[in-house]
Amino acid sequence: MPAQMSETAKLSHQLVELYEKLSSWEQDVVKNSGLSTAQMHTIEIVGHGAHGGGALRMKDLAKKMGVTTGTLTVMIDRLEQQELLKRTPHETDRRSYLIALTEKGQGLFNEHHQYHLRLTEEITATLSTEEQALFSGVLEKVIGQM
Amino acid sequence: MPAQMSETAKLSHQLVELYEKLSSWEQDVVKNSGLSTAQMHTIEIVGHGAHGGGALRMKDLAKKMGVTTGTLTVMIDRLEQQELLKRTPHETDRRSYLIALTEKGQGLFNEHHQYHLRLTEEITATLSTEEQALFSGVLEKVIGQM
DNA sequence: ACAAACATCTTGACATTCAAACTATATCCC
DNA sequence: GGGATATAGTTTGAATGTCAAGATGTTTGT
Numbered sequence: 001m002p003a004q005m006s007e008t009a010k011l012s013h014q015l016v017e018l019y020e021k022l023s024s025w026e027q028d029v030v031k032n033s034g035l036s037t038a039q040m041h042t043i044e045i046v047g048h049g050a051h052g053g054g055a056l057r058m059k060d061l062a063k064k065m066g067v068t069t070g071t072l073t074v075m076i077d078r079l080e081q082q083e084l085l086k087r088t089p090h091e092t093d094r095r096s097y098l099i100a101l102t103e104k105g106q107g108l109f110n111e112h113h114q115y116h117l118r119l120t121e122e123i124t125a126t127l128s129t130e131e132q133a134l135f136s137g138v139l140e141k142v143i144g145q146m
Numbered sequence: 147m148p149a150q151m152s153e154t155a156k157l158s159h160q161l162v163e164l165y166e167k168l169s170s171w172e173q174d175v176v177k178n179s180g181l182s183t184a185q186m187h188t189i190e191i192v193g194h195g196a197h198g199g200g201a202l203r204m205k206d207l208a209k210k211m212g213v214t215t216g217t218l219t220v221m222i223d224r225l226e227q228q229e230l231l232k233r234t235p236h237e238t239d240r241r242s243y244l245i246a247l248t249e250k251g252q253g254l255f256n257e258h259h260q261y262h263l264r265l266t267e268e269i270t271a272t273l274s275t276e277e278q279a280l281f282s283g284v285l286e287k288v289i290g291q292m
Numbered sequence: 293a294c295a296a297a298c299a300t301c302t303t304g305a306c307a308t309t310c311a312a313a314c315t316a317t318a319t320c321c322c
Numbered sequence: 323g324g325g326a327t328a329t330a331g332t333t334t335g336a337a338t339g340t341c342a343a344g345a346t347g348t349t350t351g352t
Contacts, residue, residue: 007278008263011266011270015262016262018289019165021289021292116161116162120158122292123291123292124154124288126290141272145271146167146168146269
């Protein structure tokens with residue numbers, strides 16, 4: 001089915017392009033913060049966890065980020081040195097820590113979140129309200145498929 | 147405008163989520179290839195360049211990837227050792243090389259491209275033909291805004 | 293209470309990355 | 323043409339990121 005295939009190829013290309021652009025946008029934004037992208041990514045995940053399901057343990061955070069706990073140990077060490085986040089003992093499991101943002105880290109997260117909102121506004125500026133709702137609906141389906 | 151704002155916040159969150167999922171999907175796929183994600187990314191850019199505008203110089207490739215030329219030198223060294231791509235002298239500028247895929251590299255690129263197509267098919271499986279076309283149209287606008 | 297499983301940290305070995313210094317070539321300007 | 327300047331790529335040194343394997347302390351199941 002060549003017609004169908006060609007539509008898939010087009011969409012695939014667009015997804016790659018979107019990904020590339022988001023990636024380089026994020027790199028540019030992060031560059032001005034003094035952190036590496038990996039460090040900012042950690043801040044983002046921890047910050048999001050704080051909104052959603054609460055503080056994460058090292059293991060869960062590592063899994064979510066796709067790295068080993070050994071990698072995460074030094075990452076958290078560095079961010080803790082910069083007072084952006086902190087380890088607090090798990091209440092019932094003394095092997096575990098819960099990783100949470102400090103006030104300073106929360107501030108950085110909020111600031112970065114604002115950048116995301118601004119980017120989203122920019123890239124949806126040409127869409128009508130209906131198109132935005134539609135885009136959102138399709139994204140929900142697409143994300144659900146992954 | 148809180149209603150408008152809330153829609154933007156939702157879209158922003160969805161974009162982040164899409165990005166995260168694409169990212170971890172790519173990591174999983176690449177893991178089984180023996181290359182790092184950065185190396186596969188290089189293969190992808192060079193491969194795409196080959197379709198579009200022809201072979202790239204080191205400097206252009208570095209810019210496209212958001213790394214310094216120093217970083218790219220060792221990246222290309224490694225990929226050349228693995229015979230996935232090669233430097234060829236620039237015809238008129240003897241300071242420059244043109245970076246191109248070898249046959250082996252082209253094979254890897256094609257294989258990876260197939261993975262992308264398959265993923266795209268999967269994640270659009272629940273969309274009707276109209277929704278797909280609509281999604282594609284919105285993506286085009288969005289990408290154009292970046 | 294004891295063994296097995298678990299969560300984290302530490303260590304050692306590489307890979308990745310950048311900025312800055314360096315080499316070779318190209319371009320500009322007189 | 324020829325010297326000054328700019329550019330392309332490489333090399334170097336230092337910091338960061340990464341993993342696998344082993345060590346330590348904790349929890350769980352029996």
